[in-house]
Amino acid sequence: MKHVTGTKVTAAALAVLMGVGLAACGSSSGANGPEGTADDPVEINVWAWEPTLKQATAAFEKANPGIKVKLTNVGSAVQTITSLTNAINAGSGAPDVAQFEYHALPQFALAGSLADMSDMGAKDYDGFYTPGTWAQVNSNGGIYGLPMDSGPTALFYNKEVFDAAGVTEPPKTWDEYYEAAKKIKALGGGHYITADTGSEGSYTILASLIWAAGGRPYEIKDAENVSITLASDPAVKKVADFWQKMIDEDLINTKVNSWSDDWNRGLGDGTIASLNYGAWMSANLLTSASQASGKFRVATIPQWDESKPSNGEAGGSTLAIMASSEKQKAAWKYIDFVNHEREGIDARVDNGSFPSDLETLKSEKFLNGSDQLTEYFGGQEYNKVLAQAASEVSEGFSYMPFSAHAMSIYGDNLGPAYRKEVTLSQALANFQKALTEYGESQGFTVTN
Template sequence: MKSAKKILALSLATATMMSLAACGSNNSAGEGTSDNPVTINVWAWEPTLTPVAKAFEKKYPNIKVKITNAGTAQKEYTAINNALQASKGAPDVAQIEYFAVPQFVLQNSLKDLSEFGADKFDGYYTPGPWASVTYGGGVHALPIDSGPDAMFYNKEVFDKAGITEAPKTWDEFYEAAKKIRAIGGYITCEPTNVAVTEAWIWAAGGKAVTSQGENITINYANDPVAKKYYAFMQKLIDEDLIDTKLTMWSEEWYKALDDGSLATITTGAWMAAMLKDGVPTGEGKWRVSNMPQIDANTDGNGEDGGSSLAILEGSDKAAAAYKFVEFAAHDREGVKIRIDKGQFPADTETMADESFLTKTDPYFGDQKYQDVLVEGAKKVGDQWQFLPYEVNARTTYGDYVGKAGTGELTYQEAINQWQESLIQYGSGQGFKVKEG
């Protein structure tokens, strides 16, 4: 693995070293005391971290937290890399999804939190998130949530379209899509979102990547389950049953969710908090169900996201930064704030809490939706692996699959081309990559 790690790290190794003076202020201790108060810079897109920061500042009055939304997911990662390359402007703490942790680890960009005692938290978090933040040894971040997939749907739109219950299979999803299109809306959007693609294939039992050290086999193009998904998406595109113009997280996307012209989102459990924040007028309209299955004989699930808080290697306020990370991710007060705001936990204690499982929410029509999400968490298959350069893969996905939305390529043709680009990129980074 050393050769791949060295090559992948090369583009940012110099910038990372130079960033040692870029992430923080001139307070070398970085502790945050009455004599030397500090402000830590946190880049995060998740809204529930704002009330967490307020509670943290009450507990640690000598540490101020400045939260900046530098963009969601890939946009933030690009901004971090740009800041590292420029040797200035990088944050002390960054929210990083689990799939992206390996790439930042290989770039030597994240601090090992074991020096602060984080290695003692094994067992506190569910296995998947903990395995993600401990990739390659050490503890490179602390989990703050997890993302078992679910379908969030607008019951008001479903009722108007004559859909009496959430679709349980792909065929039922297709039939529901036709009914919603008949009243002028779309059941879902954007076939170019790789996280959504992976979620459906993962839930159906597919496996697109096998990664062992520097040896990688990529099988997005030929996995039998994946091929069925591409054919399914192609049918939705051909029959104009999916909105190919909307982009997830855009202002137009939120507007479509608000006015009912977009009826569902298939994504991670964390969407409960994002939906309430982004579409406040939707209270009482939305519900949560398990992911549609490839057929009636399948009962699986995947994960979409879930994220952690990491400290950039160059932060000179790491001690103060860790106090915030630990408060948000491990301290019961910090964890409870986020859970009460609708986030889905990564820790076993919360997930087994009866009050959490039976909690209702007027936004979701007083549905015990956490029960549904925990059920989904138990069904997540362990077969899925991410590429060690997943950030690159997700960044380029739309360049190819976007052509399927415009009709320039079929979905399968677009995937074929994307896979070839992944093989070439990985080989160029020193990995031994082959097609499955």
């Protein structure tokens, strides 16, 4: 069964999303350019921030001596988007291959800046990847990337702090999570169950909780019509009301921004006692909160209805071929190796990447985990929990075609709610208004 989201959208209707000219329209007739052989070598440029691509690229070059890969980290995911946008608008300087977070892919695919990989071989890969990640790379009737990693949301928690607060089991429901938050706050010493300031870094986290709750606040209806229902979607309201209660009762640390030095220190010393984050967070904790080694554990996220487990994705990324590339055959061979062939996948997963393919998620090698992380998580078989979290991701969620812009204004709109200047529901309504105005300025008719 195909898991494809999105509707047929013309490049003409969406090229203005990023100021990208129609000359950048994606190819749908298969890859072009040299393949890269010993007799006809070629070099391809790849822009990506994922560290495990170093090992995967080395393995690729060894297996494909006719292709040299220039792997460049131009910065974070957001910085990569900025650099790509500048290169596309300038008409030169774009790489052959680029890494995208899933939520940002449609904005480039629908604007015609990416090559359609369907006829390169990607159309045969349905069923290879998890349904959630496969759906994210299908857009506009084409396939614009191969899933590289995934981020099923999981609860990472400091068992030592939870035990000290009398929370002997990870919360299975959001009601239990609320009670646990009160107990952890009662420990004093600045302890909180989690931290959230409504900053840009929280964009995919809130989206994943809405996803898990059954919310579907974004929809591309056709080439000219988009629906944004953040202010009226019942699941969004459910999540917002719950998080509002946590803010009102001072049960969340609303002062410490994600990914800051204070955030890392809080994770390390236990004053930030848990996180609802993507599965890839396990490797980040090992390096950013090393002093908490042996104290952390992993659980599936709390549920609204225990009888119907549901989860969302927080993060994860894909590799895509730029439509402007004149070396698409070689670029496809690289992406196919890194994201689909066993050697490439193993090179990334063995070095900490969380897989997006079903075979790896079921393999004994993966489920056993790494010695380092097993030690970090106190001997827990952590990957078995994360694989369960991946299996519970529900289908049907999609991001809007200007999600990169949404992330850029998220903090300005949501931050005031965490400072108690407005309610979270009001902040989401303001966010919806800003997104509606932006969408309409890009030529869409936006319904709410």
